[in-house]
Amino acid sequence: MVCRQRKCGCSKDDEYKHKSDPENLEENMKSGVLRKAKNVSSKFRSSLRNKIKRKNDTGICNIEDMHEIQDHKAVDAFRQALVMDSLLPTRFDDYHVMLRFLKARKFNINKAKIMWANMLEWRKNFGADTIMEDFNFKELNEVQQYYPHGYHGVDKDGRPVYIERLGMIDVDMLLQVTNVDRFVKYQVQEFEKSLAIRFPACSVAANKHIDTSTTILDVQGLNLMSLTGPVVEFIKVVQKVDNDNYPETLSRMFIINAGPGFRMIWNVVKPILDPETTSKIQVLGSNYQRKLLEVIDGSELPEFFGGCCTCAIEGGCLRSDKGPWKDQNLLKMTPTAEVHHVQTASISDNDGT
Template sequence: MSGHLDRFARPCFEGVTSNDDRKDRKSDFEVSEEDRKTRIGNLKKKAIKASSKFKRSLKKKSSRRKSGISLSIKDFRDIEELQTVDAFRQALIAEQLLPARHDDYHMPLRFLKARKFDIEKAKHMWDNMIQWRKDFGTDTILEDFDFCELNEVLKHYPQGYHGVDKEGRPVYIELLGKVEPDQLMRVTTLDRYVRYHVQEFENCFAIKFPACSIAAKRHIDSSTTILDVQGMGYKNFSKAAQDLVKRLQKIDGDNYPETLYRMFIINAGPGFKMGLKAVKSFLDSKTASKINVLSSNYQNKLLEIIDASELPQFLGGSCTLLIREVV
């Protein structure tokens, strides 16, 4: 059910705020709908304000400290990548394909990486992305779309962010063995879920990644993902599930490349490992190298990447939470 390997971007922004905010942090699995909206709204204002200040500080080649938020972010750039991005930018500008909102260095770089730094191929991919955004209404989806059935959806598709890894990337968790595709399609529609999926990607780039970057003092535009496949079986591969995966996979691969840093698939039995091995043979080596398949003895590996205080107890960490949408 998880879609393309470079997806994994979901709601809520816990684990990327100030020290005071972190003291009473909850996860997506714990908060009520009213609390979730209030806290997201408050953090959205903070993140957008901080992100705006951060962008202005980059233009002036200086860092500022306002409202107690440090805006000094390390952003080391490879000289060859820098030159290629500049050449790519000039090619896009020449064809009026570079809106100001996407001219941030890192977004063109992700598309170049997705096409192995072939500028012509990356330009074609970029052109298609710009057209898709116009057709889909992506630029205004944060304001235009209300996914009012979210709480019901989470009952049949347990998912959410919880904390950050040791390098400051948001950690996204899905419990795939508990997904109920047929029930999911009774509380929403395929088209509405796809719009929600795109909206949450836009949320990530507008709020979550900038907030994580500010908190970690380094540029962040990718996530660490944990997929728990315990209990996964044929019921999870219904026609509805397959249709949804295909739609998401197409959107993610074409429009949101290089946003997965690493993936851990846990509680994977022998059959699942064999199936994934076959799937990996169709993936490029870079993507395949991001996937770590672990059995039930996964806790130590996760704790190498994620501090215990940032990992929920049910995955071997020390962070307590009520798994309201998971059980």
């Protein structure tokens, strides 16, 4: 920890010499002031550092939260526009939520406001606010048997990892145990769990704000013949719900085991996707393990993807929902409210602190 007298970057011995050498005192003071001014100016131009204090029964958790100055100003303007039109419920008065919608509309406030208003209307009609309590997806175990998927662990940045083995989907059997409407409700419930539980727990565990995830999409065996009507319908519906109401929650995606069949599909799909979305996606063949292990520790990666985790007690990795969100002590340290508007900001004196 650097004391107030040494914020200019001097060591303790240098500080003693400064105090004991009158001839150098004035010069060193000027140098220190100039360095400090330069550091503050540089930091102010690039970002604001917020410390969100979250009180709980065990103490206070401080989460470092960096805000880019340009983003901070845009969010402030967007927030004022929402307040003016009575479009800002307390639960959504959150810096990062508003920033995600701005990013989704290239920081066009009017377009972001329309998207935001549509989201609020959709939530009301769909029942998203209470779906975590109201909806019971009792067929989950059977669904996972015919469509393996789930959250499992975190990447090296602390983000939750979501896995889908799309190439192993059995559409006929899947439609015997559920239907598209119920599956979409289940997906919305999972989105809500990520916002309310997974992201906050990961933020506490990593000591920084986290609101995006890493996705691994295993497409081994997938080809044009696999994309039957129900599969395409499901993908379209879930994608629209995600894009319209939970924008900018994907950090990166790895599409693995991409053979010639999938690459034909990808060549058709890629041109119609947003360039910013495709920039987050890496399409990999069967030699994907090294790339995954660069961003996900082996202990967090399932054995079937080249890691060393099996979650044998839980019945397999994709049934375990392994992650910081399963730690009851961490959950106690997450905020009791679902979202928080960050109202205070301070400027760090040193770029590295």
